[in-house]
Amino acid sequence: MGLIIGIIGFFLLFIYEANQILWHKSFLKVFFTSGLLCIVTATVITVLDGWIGINAISSSFWVGLFCLTIFLVLLIYTLFFSIPFKVSYIEQFQSRRVYTQRMYALSRHPGVLWFIGVYGSLVLIFPTQSMILLALVQITLNFVYVIIQDVWSFPKLFIDYGQYKKKTPFLFPSIKSILITIQSFKGRK
Incomplete structure (x- = not known):
């Protein structure tokens, strides 16, 4: 059940992305939040399914829990706090x-x-077939989603996306991008 809800969540995100470019219907903007809620719900359902067999004394449980905390904080910060609220949601x-x-x-x-880290951590904590399958499907769909954004929607939404693509790595940071990130957190460009 969790897997189906997670797939529906990404389907809603794909519709939201298409709406930003093609239809511009205000009632479809809710698909972004709905998609995220479906993804979270799918994960919670799968966690609850694996909760009974959890081995809280295993080292993989504690390593997974530690990593989950870090990756979840990074994911939430990146998606909702790294970009100023006004820039991403109002303007x-x-x-x-x-x-x-x-x-x-x-x-x-x-x-x-961070999304990969979250699901990898959940697999360490709950090494069940359903969690492994959910993790693989969610990570794959998320990768497809960002490819669509990178190739199709973001170049149309952002006037300077082409320049950004030339300067910033797609997924995996370079030494240069790590240094630029550190400088931007220090308040320098």
Whole structure:
């Protein structure tokens, strides 16, 4: 059940992305939040299914829990706090510029790295077939989602996305992008 809800969540995100470019229907904007809620719900359902067989004294449980905490904080920060709220959720107009500071100086889609970390950590904590399958499907769908954003929607939404693509790695940070990220957190460009 969790797997189906997770797939529906990404389907809603794909519709949201298409709406930003093609239809511009205000009632479809809710698909972003709905998609995220489906993904979280799918994960919670799968965690609850694996809860009974959890081995809290195993080292993989504690390593997984530690890593989960770190990756979850990074994911939430990247998606909801790294970009100023006004820039990402209020100033939604045609000729927007890419936000290139903080986590978004690290790579164009840093949330994917933390998303993989979250699901990898959950597999360590709950090494069940259903969690492994959910993790593989969610990570794959998230990767497809950011490819769609990188190739199709973001170049149309952001007037300077082409320049951003030239300067910033797609997923995996380079030494240069790591240094730029550190400098942007220190308040320098």
